[in-house]
Amino acid sequence: MKPAEIARVEPLTATAFAAFGEVIAPENAARRIAINAGTAERFHDLAKIEPGPDGRTTVSIFRGQPRPMPFEVTMLERHPLGSQAFMPLSGRPYLVVVAPPGEQIDPASLRFFQANAGQGVNFAPGVWHHPLLALGGQSDFLVIDRSGPGDNCDEQNLPHSFLINAD
Amino acid sequence: MKPAEIARVEPLTATAFAAFGEVIAPENAARRIAINAGTAERFHDLAKIEPGPDGRTTVSIFRGQPRPMPFEVTMLERHPLGSQAFMPLSGRPYLVVVAPPGEQIDPASLRFFQANAGQGVNFAPGVWHHPLLALGGQSDFLVIDRSGPGDNCDEQNLPHSFLINAD
Numbered sequence: 561m562k563p564a565e566i567a568r569v570e571p572l573t574a575t576a577f578a579a580f581g582e583v584i585a586p587e588n589a590a591r592r593i594a595i596n597a598g599t600a601e602r603f604h605d606l607a608k609i610e611p612g613p614d615g616r617t618t619v620s621i622f623r624g625q626p627r628p629m630p631f632e633v634t635m636l637e638r639h640p641l642g643s644q645a646f647m648p649l650s651g652r653p654y655l656v657v658v659a660p661p662g663e664q665i666d667p668a669s670l671r672f673f674q675a676n677a678g679q680g681v682n683f684a685p686g687v688w689h690h691p692l693l694a695l696g697g698q699s700d701f702l703v704i705d706r707s708g709p710g711d712n713c714d715e716q717n718l719p720h721s722f723l724i725n726a727d
Numbered sequence: 728m729k730p731a732e733i734a735r736v737e738p739l740t741a742t743a744f745a746a747f748g749e750v751i752a753p754e755n756a757a758r759r760i761a762i763n764a765g766t767a768e769r770f771h772d773l774a775k776i777e778p779g780p781d782g783r784t785t786v787s788i789f790r791g792q793p794r795p796m797p798f799e800v801t802m803l804e805r806h807p808l809g810s811q812a813f814m815p816l817s818g819r820p821y822l823v824v825v826a827p828p829g830e831q832i833d834p835a836s837l838r839f840f841q842a843n844a845g846q847g848v849n850f851a852p853g854v855w856h857h858p859l860l861a862l863g864g865q866s867d868f869l870v871i872d873r874s875g876p877g878d879n880c881d882e883q884n885l886p887h888s889f890l891i892n893a894d
Contacts, residue, residue: 584786584788584869585788586788586790586867589787589788595789595858596791596858596859597858599791599792599794599858599859600789600790600791600792600858600859600861601789601790602787602788602789602870603787603788603789603790604785604787605785605786605787605874606786606787606788607785607786609783609784609785609786611784616776617776617778617784617871618771618772618774618776619751619772619773619774619776619812619849619871620756620769620770620771620772620773621751621752621753621756621769621770621773622762622767622768622769622770623753623767623768623770624763624766624767625766625767627766645786647814647816647869649814649816649845651818678816678867680869682786691762691763691764691766691767692763692766692767694767700753700845702751702814702847702869703769704784704786704871707772
């Protein structure tokens with residue numbers, strides 16, 4: 561593998577992430593609905609959940625160990641058949657690395673985002689992404705993804721690596 | 728309505744809640760899987776998500792205002808067509824009030840649970856439950872439920888109320 565390129569890490573916003581899926585946070589709701597006699601507010605329909613062909617939606621918890629910095633990104637994975645959403649439960653930020661769908665990852669297309677503790681992400685089916693990158697301490701995430709028939713995980717090594725240096 | 732009966736509040740456990748759905752927490756996983764080259768653990772398939780007939784699974788955030796104590800439970804609701812899961816995001820406990828499915832709620836069948844900040848709940852379709860009962864401060868919850876055709880919310884008043892006095 562060629563020497564690493566330095567990753568440019570951006571703050572995670574719904575607009576910047578739109579090509580890859582959704583940012584799950586109250587401020588991104590198209591509809592806010594007062595419910596329960598006004599004692600609660602519903603920020604409605606924040607992620608396009610796709611269980612895919614013959615799939616069902618499953619809810620799991622991922623417990624990620626924090627990644628040492630600087631971190632070298634050498635590969636990405638994708639789930640071609642279904643979406644995969646992560647919602648942080650441990651009050652810590654984390655990193656999100658994505659590239660658009662397609663058979664061959666274009667390294668120039670990679671995007672690097674720092675998510676804050678109140679933001680979840682939902683990867684659309686086929687979006688290349690790095691496995692969970694927890695920061696700062698062991699972190700739990702609620703994960704909404706797909707169970708079902710078929711091969712739903714591809715991995716691909718990058719032609720050169722990227723070095724991330726997050727706070 | 729007749730005078731209130733004092734509610735007996737139990738700690739939330741998977742066993743005690745089994746007739747109503749699932750408690751979403753790592754310790755309740757039937758399968759734990761090491762993933763991402765050993766940097767994370769997957770606590771797999773913690774909730775039976777049911778989008779129901781012609782429904783799709785939606786992800787929303789509910790922001791609940793804390794309930795004043797003692798709180799009087801006078802009604803329950805149910806979603807006959809789909810499941811509804813709540814995962815706390817704000818690090819605070821909350822209350823869960825449920826009764827088994829059926830056309831008429833039997834007040835003797837009500838159960839009152841205090842969930843801790845690390846426990847989510849998934850109500851099976853048709854399970855009677857009280858709207859969100861946040862405690863201690865404004866609390867966000869990730870909610871996984873159903874959008875789709877048909878009437879998916881029934882409410883029923885109880886023949887007598889129950890008084891909850893949580894910490």
